[in-house]
Amino acid sequence: MLMAQGKPAKLHYLANGFRVLVPGDHVVCAKSGEHIALEDLRYWSVARQEAYATAELATEAERAT
Secondary structure, eight states: OOOOTTOBOEEEEETTEEEEEEOOSEEEOTTTOOEEEGGGOOEEETTTTEEESSHHHHHHHHHTO
């Protein structure tokens, strides 16, 4: 898939993956604001439709709800 260099992607997060709605090469962590390359994206919330840079940030977000 051809990705837009330097542009954020818009994703739909699913239980076992994600679907690219708008092409890009990264997403932004909902907690830290850090850019996450799509190939490095491992943590997200299906319910909140948010991406997280680390497992710790994902856990923190889950505990906040």
